[in-house]
Amino acid sequence: MSLQAPARTEAVSPASPRLLVILILAASIMSISMGLRQCFGLFLSPATTDLAVSATSFGFAVALHNLVWGLSQPFVGALGDRFGPRPVLIVSGLIYTAGLGLLAVSDNALLGLDLGIGVLTGIGVAGTGFGVLLGAVSRAAPPERRSQLLGIVSGAGSLGVLALAPLGQHLIDAQDWRVAASAYALICLAMVALSFLIGGKPADAPQARAEERPASIASALREALSHGGFVAMAVAFFACGFQLQFITAHLPKFLAICGLSPNVGAMALGIIGLCNAVGSYVFGILGARYSRRHLLAAIYAARTVAIAAFVALPVSETSTLVFAAVMGFTWLGVVPLVSGLIGRLFGLGHFNLLFGIVFLGHQVGGFLGPLIGGIILDGTGGYDLAWYALIGVGAAATLLQLPMDDQPRRAGAAALPA
DSSP states (O other): OOOOOOTTSOOOOTTOHHHHHHHHHHHHHHHHHHHHHTTGGGGHHHHHHHHTOOHHHHHHHHHHHHHHHHHHHHHHHHHHHHHOHHHHHHHHHHHHHHHHHHHHHOOOHIIIIIIIIIIIHHHHHHHHSHHHHHHHHHHHSOGGGHHHHHHHHHHHTTTHHHHHHHHHHHHHHHSOHHHHHHHHHHHHHHHHHHHTTSOOOGGGSOOOOGGGSOSSHHHHHHHHHTOHHHHHHHHHHHHHHHHHHHHHHHHHHHHHHTTOOHHHHHHHHHHHHHHHHHHHHHHHHHHTTSOHHHHHHHHHHHHHHHHHHHHHSOOOHHHHHHHHHHHHHHHSTHHHHHHHHHHHHHOSTTHHHHHHHHHHHHHHHHHHHHHHHHHHHHHHSSOHHHHHHHHHHHHHHHHHHTTOOOOOSSHHHHTSOO
């Protein structure tokens, strides 16, 4: 049984103007939202020096950002399922802007770091990132093209960093970090402007048939949490957040300890963004043809091997950029695969909510990665123990993801495209 629109609504064809508009808007908003947060690591050294706080304090703020993002995602997703993406994106974009603005003007670490980066941008990215935007694209896309189109939008999530990371580093070098944070806040307002142009309520978009959708949020949660494969996917997603958010927050500082120029860190973030755009699209295509659980396991394994090789070899500009390319190629390739599995297992009726539940596992890892990195740096003066932790967590996720149960339980969902 494939996803169909109700009789009163026609499915959106792959080349329809409406679908193209949704894709362009979703990719643009995702690029700004995810690109800005991937640049937080650029502020570690200048902000901690100016505010007279430790790396642990900065790591806690980034960790809190990830935890708030994860805790907010199911609720924001449920609002998107009910009211559509537009109001959620507008409000979340304004909150995101307020967080960056507070970071730029505050002389208090509690306000600028913990409230600005930690809480406000955490809520902001929850409403302007994956869940709401991928839900809008999933509802508009034909089933046979969904995985590929989700890959395009996911890949756009790191394209913004190609421009934002060099811009931020230039402003930090030429002016100071507060000027860079202020510029990021102004750029964030562009998301708000774009959000006025996207999607109405979900009822206006093609939907799964009524018998394929859980009748309520409570029944959707019961169904998902009783599915062993869904739980395994959420737990394995922890490793993704743990590894990637550690790298986002601490790679520039690690490279500085190794004696490399700050520009290498900005270049590495840019390479990650470029390769992520390619990798997400590739994994979106592969996810429509091959086992998504096997592809997820392969991503976790490839990342873990790349981390082990990076720390085993001498750190140089070349090794750093190669490492960034490998990590970037696998960076957000998980998103179209996880999204496709959720749609296949449970349909689209509560897609945003269920993606938020899985993403919570990712963000618990994203909370611990930067926090543990900061604690280890302050305690040992280096990152060796943190890198070993990344390797162990990635290996465990690979072993957990590989045997995942990826079969739908309901007869209505079982015939959705594999």
